[in-house]
Amino acid sequence: MTGADAILAIDQGTTGSRALIFARDGRMLSSAYEEFPQYFPKPGHVEHDAEEIWASVESTVRRALADARLDPGRLGAIGITNQRETTVLWDRETMKPVAPAIVWQDRRTTGRCDELRNTAAAADIRRITGLVLDPYFSATKLEWLLAQDPQRRRRAEAGDLAFGTIDTWLVQRLTGGAVHATDPTNASRTMLYDLDAGAWDDSLCSLFGVPRAILPEIRPSAGDFGRTDASWMGAEVPICGVAGDQQAALFGQSGWNAGDAKNTYGTGAFLLLQTGSERGPDVPGVLTTASCGPSGEAAFAYEGSILIAGAAIQWLRDSLGLIATAVETEALARSVSDTGGVVFVPAMAGLGTPYWAAEARGAMFGITRGTTRAHLVRAVLESIAHSSADVIEAMTGAMGVDLGTLRVDGGAARNDWLMQAQADLLGRPVIRPRASELTAIGAAGLAGVGAGLWAGPDELERARGGDVRFEPEPRAMELAPAQRRQWKRAIDAVLFWAAGGSGA
Numbered sequence: 001m002t003g004a005d006a007i008l009a010i011d012q013g014t015t016g017s018r019a020l021i022f023a024r025d026g027r028m029l030s031s032a033y034e035e036f037p038q039y040f041p042k043p044g045h046v047e048h049d050a051e052e053i054w055a056s057v058e059s060t061v062r063r064a065l066a067d068a069r070l071d072p073g074r075l076g077a078i079g080i081t082n083q084r085e086t087t088v089l090w091d092r093e094t095m096k097p098v099a100p101a102i103v104w105q106d107r108r109t110t111g112r113c114d115e116l117r118n119t120a121a122a123a124d125i126r127r128i129t130g131l132v133l134d135p136y137f138s139a140t141k142l143e144w145l146l147a148q149d150p151q152r153r154r155r156a157e158a159g160d161l162a163f164g165t166i167d168t169w170l171v172q173r174l175t176g177g178a179v180h181a182t183d184p185t186n187a188s189r190t191m192l193y194d195l196d197a198g199a200w201d202d203s204l205c206s207l208f209g210v211p212r213a214i215l216p217e218i219r220p221s222a223g224d225f226g227r228t229d230a231s232w233m234g235a236e237v238p239i240c241g242v243a244g245d246q247q248a249a250l251f252g253q254s255g256w257n258a259g260d261a262k263n264t265y266g267t268g269a270f271l272l273l274q275t276g277s278e279r280g281p282d283v284p285g286v287l288t289t290a291s292c293g294p295s296g297e298a299a300f301a302y303e304g305s306i307l308i309a310g311a312a313i314q315w316l317r318d319s320l321g322l323i324a325t326a327v328e329t330e331a332l333a334r335s336v337s338d339t340g341g342v343v344f345v346p347a348m349a350g351l352g353t354p355y356w357a358a359e360a361r362g363a364m365f366g367i368t369r370g371t372t373r374a375h376l377v378r379a380v381l382e383s384i385a386h387s388s389a390d391v392i393e394a395m396t397g398a399m400g401v402d403l404g405t406l407r408v409d410g411g412a413a414r415n416d417w418l419m420q421a422q423a424d425l426l427g428r429p430v431i432r433p434r435a436s437e438l439t440a441i442g443a444a445g446l447a448g449v450g451a452g453l454w455a456g457p458d459e460l461e462r463a464r465g466g467d468v469r470f471e472p473e474p475r476a477m478e479l480a481p482a483q484r485r486q487w488k489r490a491i492d493a494v495l496f497w498a499a500g501g502s503g504a
Contacts, residue, residue: 004076007447008064008237009440010057012082012166013245014038014103014267015314017053019060020440021068021075024453029070031437032063039100044107046349047100050088053166054173061233072235078174078228079241079447081248081439082166083267084189087141089152089214090169092162095177098152101166102141105268105307105349109140110358121207128204130188130195130279130288132356136305138165139191143208159213165190167242168216174239176229183221184298185247188290193218195279195288198298221247222296222450241446245439246270247291250301252442253407253433256294261403263388264439265412268352269309271391273302285354286395296446304353304391308346308362309384310412315348316380322373330417333378341366343490344379346387354394355491359498365490384412385422386487392426405429409438416470424476425483432468 005024011017016035022028034056039047065072085104090097102108113133116122122133131137142163146153155161164172168182187193187200192210194201200215219225225239243251246264250272253262258276263269274291279300282288291301313329316322323329345351347360364379396403406428412418413432423430435441448454 004074005453006068006070006075007444007451007453008061008075008078009444009447010061010078010080010170011245011437011440011443012053012057012080012170014083014086014105017056017060018437018440019057019064020437020444021064021070022441022444024076024448028435028437030064030068032060032067034060038103042108044110046103046106048086048103050090050097050101050169053101054170057170065233072233072237075235075237076453077240077447077451078237079443079445080167080170080225080239081243081245081443082170082186084165084186084244084246085136085138085141086166087138087145088164088166088169089142089145089156090162090172092160092177092180095172098161099145099148102145104136106141107135107350107358109135109144112140112143113358125191125204126282128194128201129191130282131191132285132287134352134356135350135358136307136352137189137191139204139208139210142190142210146209156214157211159211161214162216163210163214164216165244167244171225171239171242174228174232175226176232178229179226181217181219181225183219183223183242184290185221185244185292186242187218189244193290195290195300220296220298221292222446224450238451239447240450241296241443241448243292243443243446246272246303247289247301248442248446249409249439250274250442251292251296251445252438252440253409255407256292256299260407262407262409265309265384265408265410265418267309267311267314269306269384269388269410269412271304271388271395273395275300275302283395285356286391287353292446296449302395304395306384306387306391307349307352309387310410311348312344312346312380312383313412316377322377326411329377329381330415332374333381333417336372336374336378339366339379339382340371340375341368342371342375342379343486344376344383345490345494346380346383347494351491351494353391355495357495357498360494361498363490363494363497365493381415381418382421382483384418385425386484388422389425389484403428405431407431407433409433419470420473423470423472425480427472427477427480429472430470432470434466434468
């Protein structure tokens with residue numbers, strides 16, 4: 001391979017960072033991954049150290065370049081995809097964080113959201129942003145950060161501080177402070193962005209007390225985000241693609257036509273249904289968000305958000321010690337014929353679409369003396385499939401459309417048992433590309449298109465490397481309605497608990 005025609009994709013996630021290098025023909029040349037800590041200072045609080053995130057990105061990029069035996073000067077473009085909504089506030093001059101990053105899973109602003117939900121602002125927020133009032137989004141996180149320290153607020157108002165989601169933080173660091181920018185897909189997750197106007201909204205900035213001086217410039221997803229500081233990796237490489245992880249995955253799945261749908265099973269699970277260049281009508285409990293068209297241009301999508309998916313498997317491993325690795329869950333689920341009546345609701349960080357119950361907490365129902373480790377593991381996997389089915393039912397039912405197939409990706413999508421269970425519950429085929437890193441492929445695709453290295457998005461087909469198809473099994477489809485009824489009973493019980501037992 002000669003010339004500057006390789007693409008670096010940086011995939012910065014909730015629990016780790018990955019760097020991948022793709023050849024111009026779509027082949028993945030190398031990949032490096034590194035985990036970093038999450039911090040839980042109080043119940044419901046989830047934080048990151050943004051410097052640790054940056055260090056993990058630096059490390060994985062250097063390792064990926066070394067593994068590919070590639071000089072940085074041969075990189076033609078960089079694409080960035082990232083965990084969304086996570087809120088970083090830093091000193092503009094030193095580029096040092098002034099507070100811990102508040103992670104998208106964090107629930108500390110639940111009370112503030114409850115307060116706003118009972119005002120006229122709730123309807124305005126929904127109309128302007130396409131979002132619902134929930135601690136998930138960045139605005140109340142940023143409001144909280146500015147309210148904790150009067151000096152911090154004064155510095156923000158003076159323009160001495162900068163705000164960004166993780167994409168903005170990485171662009172700022174990669175360019176040596178030269179570029180403070182984001183793209184529409186990430187901006188649309190802040191609850192400060194006018195979805196129709198494609199710009200920051202003054203009324204929302206005023207509502208949340210956010211000075212315009214700290215907000216990044218909004219640039220196209222397949223646009224110019226500056227060049228890397230040569231002192232960082234020895235070359236000035238253009239950053240030509242930026243998108244939030246879920247929109248990048250949709251792009252990587254070739255989901256740029258109206259009606260295309262994908263579900264990414266990561267720490268959470270996120271289903272996006274592309275609506276194209278036109279914003280669709282509001283669907284109860286479903287978000288409307290920015291997405292990318294075939295050339296990276298601004299488009300719209302419906303999104304359903306499941307706050308805990310793969311994180312539930314991590315919980316089995318790290319908190320309960322029931323498994324040593326995530327891979328074990330597939331064999332354990334297959335070792336029993338059913339869950340033995342156990343139903344698990346993974347509401348450890350509240351419930352997302354379509355319930356949006358921030359106060360909800362996880363629960364396990366139906367445990368008996370005969371319950372085994374395998375039953376519990378299978379119930380956790382089934383909860384991911386049920387949660388996804390809830391989102392699809394809400395989205396397609398309100399829209400009056402029938403989902404033909406569901407394209408899937410993400411770490412938990414590598415579990416064949418889970419994907420088959422998903423197909424059985426939906427009664428629809430589930431299609432999984434052979435390539436596992438669809439989020440990174442989407443970021444590389446945006447960068448390739450933005451830099452002119454790829455003539456168009458169709459070149460993503462080679463990078464995906466074909467598909468694996470899971471067809472629903474007739475016997476399992478017969479059992480699915482009863483399983484769904486049991487699941488709904490468990491959800492109702494969790495919501496009842498969250499409401500203080502009042503049913504309100």
